[in-house]
Amino acid sequence: MLIQVSVYQQIISTISALILFSSFILLTQKSLFGSINIFAFQSFLLFLATLLQAVILHENSMYFSAVITLVLKVISIPWLLYYFVGRLRIHQDKIVPKHPFLILLGALFLVVYCYHIIVPITLFSSLMEKHIVVVALSVILLGMLLMIVRRNAIIYVLGFMVMENGLFFSALMSTQGMPMIVELGVAFDLLIAVILFGVFFFHIRTSIETMDVDSLNHLREDLE
């Protein structure tokens, strides 16, 4: 039993490390398709983790949740994004971040910071639970950081999705998932959100002819 748990722990640890790692890669990824692929990979890791949980806990709803993750995040959303990029004809765009080293350093700091925040909370029984929550929180914040440092609108979907992945991961690991209805609702919202993103891409494309969000700065106060 002890060994079994420890294997489970090892796998989970590995998955969480990989999820964190994929977020890091995303921060400095240069091509759009590459970024989408990395996101799909991260979602796939999430799917694996969910599946593992489901197997361990024998929970039917967890299987369901795993399927949702697979369908939505590993298949549909990357596919949709591919579709958008293709339709918008922006796959050639280079999206090089300005100071990749600084960004990575900041991201690293962020993880340390999350650790610092989570560690004093006494509720988490095991050290591993703590670590996983740290990873989840880091992934959420890294998603946000991704949006802050990158200028391409497509990356915003990825940033948002990475945040969602982090949220799912934390829900999965700390509370064995959310109630079914909530899970469904959240998934539905996500789908709608991605579709809306798509609509916005086309609108932005037609109105400013670029996907650079920094060009969307006409509504400002300092000029008046």
Next chain:
Amino acid sequence: MIFNLMLFFPCLGIIFFILFGHYRMAGMMNICFSFLTFLASVGLGVNTVLSSGGSLLFWNNQFYVDAFSLCLIILTTFISFTVAIFSRQYMLNNLDENRINARMLQFYFIMYQAFTLTMLLVYTSNNIGILWISVEGATLATALLVSLYRTPESIEAAWKYFILCIVGIALALFGTLCVYFSAKNVSINISGAMLWTVLHQHAAILNSQLLMLAFIFLLVGYGTKIGLVPFHFWLPDAHSESPAPMSALLSGLLLNIGLYALVRFKMLIDPNLGTHLIGILMMAFGLISFLFAGFTIFRKRNIKRMFSYSSIEHMGLITFAFGLGGPLASFVGLFYMIIHSLVKSAIFMSLGNVIQLTKSKDMGEIKGLLQSYPSVGWTLLIGTIAIVGFPPFGIFNSEVMLVIATLKQYLFIVPIIIIGLLLSLGGIMYNLNPVFFGQSTDDVSSLKVCLFPIVLNLSIALYFGLHIPHGFMNYLNQATSLIAGRGILS
């Protein structure tokens, strides 16, 4: 039954508009659906009052209605009803001017009903997860309405609104999960761990550290929705670029849901922590927003932007009131919220009229409204008077009570409030002075505009400023005792 009806009418509306939304009579139908929803919500209110405990549960405990949420439900349905009346004429004018086409109109009505539905779900949901989903849903429903006109500015505004809000709300989900986690950890079964009713029963034994962590995320998340500084940046953009009825809904209703969620969580977490930390956080953010908006209002040229800053300011003050806690302050917060919604939606509707008539949002160009369009000008002027806190409108009463409530606990904050109120008055009147009283231009548009809903909203604000009926007062009292633990009437 009546509860189901209340949720059923917007659903029916959505389906109806998907099928027939592109006809001209859709506006009329929109009014009908909103009115039916309003009637149903009133019926629900009566039901709840008549029920023994003052609260009702529906659908296997997934939905829950008490005095607090009921106030906001009726407010929501009422304002969506009055704004629906306004939208009809406004949208038809838009259609006639070829700013939008019939498909966009259809989309507008679908999303209007969807928005109403999500709002109602926010208030009725007993499940913090559903609450989150509905808040997100409300954002999604309105995001594309903001850019209905498809101008570059409106698209930019909608984009910012969309991104900032969904990111914010994603953070709120983490907070929600933390609460859920702490609840599950004290072995509440999985179906109950997200229910308000159950959470409240176990409030005392939840983990405080985790709750505090949760609240920070909730504050940032839902605070974005409220428009607290520094999460507010979407708000002026979205308000200024969206169609007028949309602005009215955003300012009058959408901002409330974030606050509602936050207050609900405060009610849960406060007794657990035993300190006033959450209240102080809310107060701090409220005050910062209040002052920030006060200073910003001065240098505005866009009339809708200016009033959207006024929304930030008032929401800040309401947040402050709830943060202050105690019966009086909580009562004020609730009352203030209601009146602010009424008045602010009226103002945005009148702004819609003004902008349609003068074809400009720039206060340098709109001049002498009282002479060129007396009725439109006076409704806007009265609304402005109400919003800056002059009697006999309800906001005055709220502000007076708020000052008193603040004085009892934090004297040093009162000067800040005074400065802020003065700044907002000065800013708004400084900018609007020429708009109302200046030299009007000669060409007067003969466009038909709708004044009835504005007058209706303002008269209710006026009525509450003069007198609060006994029944309503009892009701507010009940809600206050839910929020603050103690009613205001002894």
Next chain:
Amino acid sequence: MKIYLMEICQALLFLILSPLLAGWIKTIKCVLQNRRPPSIFQAYRNLIKLFLKQVIVPQEASWIFRFTPYLIFSVVVLLSFIVPLIIANVSSSSAYFSLGDVIVLVGLLALGRFFLVLSGLDIGTTFGGMGSSREMMISSLAEPSTLLVFFTLAIIASSTNLSYIVGHFATSQFIFRPSFIFALLALCMITLAETGRIPLDNPTTHLELTMVHEAMILEYSGRYLGLIEWSAQIKLMIYFVLISNIFFPWGIATDLAWHSLAISFLLIIIKLAICGVVLAVTEMSTAKLRLFKAPNFLSLAFVLCLLAIFSHVILGVG
């Protein structure tokens, strides 16, 4: 009742004696200037002459122009009821009601001046306006000082009734008060200012650069001028009486006995004569100030008044 009768007598004395006082001052000045003086009764003759002359009124004049001389005259006559000339504060058991007190005195003087200024503006000539404007500047600086002088005295005597104040100083034991010196000096300066004397104004000049009082009454003639001149003389006498009776109250009657009244009368004549001499000498020995130096002069008076009141408050003598 008798006391009120005495007040009427006093008022009559003011009316009768004031031209004489003016004549006396003129005589002294002439003597000092080595000129042959006119008769000491010349002032009476002037008045009679003016009263008999036909009046010439400018076309633009309104009723204010014609009403002002009567008003000014009645104001000073009324004041002569208030100012104790030969009798002060008869200590009887019943309370003594005065028509008014020092504040009323200042107020009534201001009333007269107000109308005089208006009549200066009435015709719409430059001289009139000039005189009025200057008069207002001088008086608005002199009036507060006047009030303050009286306040000092009133505080010392704890009454504002002139008669009571004079009676208080006359009957109480003499105490040398520093505040008195300041007050006396200030009152003398104010007298110069208020009665239009050198160094602030010159009653004999008609030079436009220096005129104040004369500029205002330039358009007056006949009985109007007569009334105004007479009022000015009474006003001068009132100030003299105030100075002499408040600061040198010796000998003033405090009862209605004939002999004390007679002594009082004699003494006041002497005091007035001395005052006249002092005034004449002052006028002889100083030059007229430039108009915009006048505020300095008046602010000195004001400072003196404040000193007076402070020295009383600080030193608390009496």
Next chain:
Amino acid sequence: MLFFNIVIVGLFFAVLSALLPFFIPARWSLLSKLTHFSLLGLAGLALVMSGFLTLIMKSSLYLTLSPLSISFIKASLHLDPLSGFFLCLIGIITIAIAFYGPSYLKGYENSKYSLKAMFFFTGLFLVSMSLVVLANDLFSFMFSWELMSLTSYFLVMSHYEEAETRKAGLVYLLMAHLSGLCILFAFGILVKFGNGFDFQSMQAAHLPIIWANLAFILAFLGFGMKSGLVPLHVWLPRAHPVAPSHISALMSGVMIKIAVYGFIRFNFSLIGQLHWQWGIIVLFIGSISAVLGVLYALMQHNLKQLLAYHSVENIGIIFIGLGLAILFICKGYPMLGALAMIAALYHSLNHAVFKSLLFLGAGSIYQSTHEHDLNLMGGLIQRMPQIAFFFLIGCVSISALPPFNGFVSEWLTFQAFLQVPLIRSNTVRFIVPIAAAMLALTGALAAACFAKVYGITFLGKPRTDRVAEACESGIMMRFSLGLLALFCLLLGILPTFLIRWINTIPMSLLNVGLAPNNLNHWLWITPIDPNVSSYSALLVFIGVIIICVVSWIVLRPLQHSFSFKKVTAWDCGFGGLNKRMQYTATAFAMPIRRVFKNIWTVEELKTNEDEPKNKIVVRDMSTYELHVQDNIWLYIYEPIQTVVDKISKLVSYLQQGNIRVYLAYSFFTLLLLLLVVL
């Protein structure tokens, strides 16, 4: 309860006067004017009746208005002698305006200004002022107070198309709101300690000294701002002149007195224990206001602006009285405190009467000449003799000259001053003489100012053609002015009765009044003791008349021919005096301007100065302009404006339109919160 019913009827009339004109078709504008003003007059009459009855019956009544309860607090009203007195004051002026209004607004039907809006706000203004006086709890008070500010704002904005008016309105609204908030703060402190919103529980509160100080300062700020004390007066000379004259009369005559009422109510009835330092503060600010008010007034040549500055002066005098009252009460001389308070109240009434008279007179002048600028008027006494007469009475009264009413109150104030040496405190003994000197200076300067006003406006030759064609106002307007002038006289020569009635106010507030045996002489005012001071205004008045008549009769037979010859004035041989040779208002005030030159920021603009001296100067080529600026505006208010503008600019820089920056704000706020809170 009867008195209360009369008040309610009065308020009802006022509400009707606001609403009824809306139901009258636009073409019957005369009817709507008559309806409005007659109802207003009835309302005023009812207010006077109830107020007067309350005053003489010394009654105190309470009324709870449960149907009008604002939220959970029952609105309640009270009617005691203090309220009664101020109701009287409101009523008297309202009656005068009711007579004045219909013909004053003759020119308004065809203008673009909405008369109905003006009527509406006038009616509500009256109601709100009365309610302030009647209010017995925090909510009613604040409610009516703010309503008063709001309605008067709209009245100020009556001529809204002028940029000047709009600026004035804005400044007014802002400062009125600030004053309201300060008052709210002050009342809030009382509520905090009194545990109740009504005045009775506030009275019962025991405030620690520091709180009491705070409450006092705030109340003083609030009420002082509304009443126009320096340096909070800047709204007043802007707002009052731009309103129609009858509104200016209401605002300057009545509204700022309502602030005085508030101050009296707050300090003498609610706050409890007074402190003598407060008295010093009030006295100091009051004196400064009085002197600066009159000095600023002297420099104005817009008639209504000048009058507005005089309101600052008179409010200063009123507050001097109140400051003395506080001093005396704290130092253990409540009777003298009562005297000072009576002086202040008396001056309030006086100021209401003569200031309304003057404003209405200014309105009459404006109606027939369309001028506000003194330098363009002249010679109006020939053209509008009755108005000129009444205006003269107003000028004499406001200059505090006997035997009119302004003098009585100033006399009473001086009497109070002269009792100060009784107080054994060196600070007091130092400050008070200076204050007395300032009051004396104020009186003298006021006389100078009104000599200027009257002399330049009514006397001399007309300076413009429009003024030359002026004609007398309508009979109702003259009647209204005459009524107020009569009041000026009556209050001046029969002060004893009024003092006896006012005496009930300190009796009810402080339980002390003037000694009853000093009130019994109807001919003499002897506030303390006949030996200390006495003044018989009636005798002075009669005396002046008798001597005038006697001298006139006596001098008459001396004349060879009594008729006088009318000739043109001597022009020194330069060939014709003309209107341009007259002294102007600016020239008249010039000596005083030089004397006090540091008080103002004076800007003189002369053109053609370097024209060769020997050349004949073409008449219209050289110009002279003079701008006199209020230093307080320059040195206090403009810096505030700049600072707010700067902060506002800084705040705007936060919002530069870049969404990534916005996200970063949220992000770092979140991190910061996590760091700080956890």
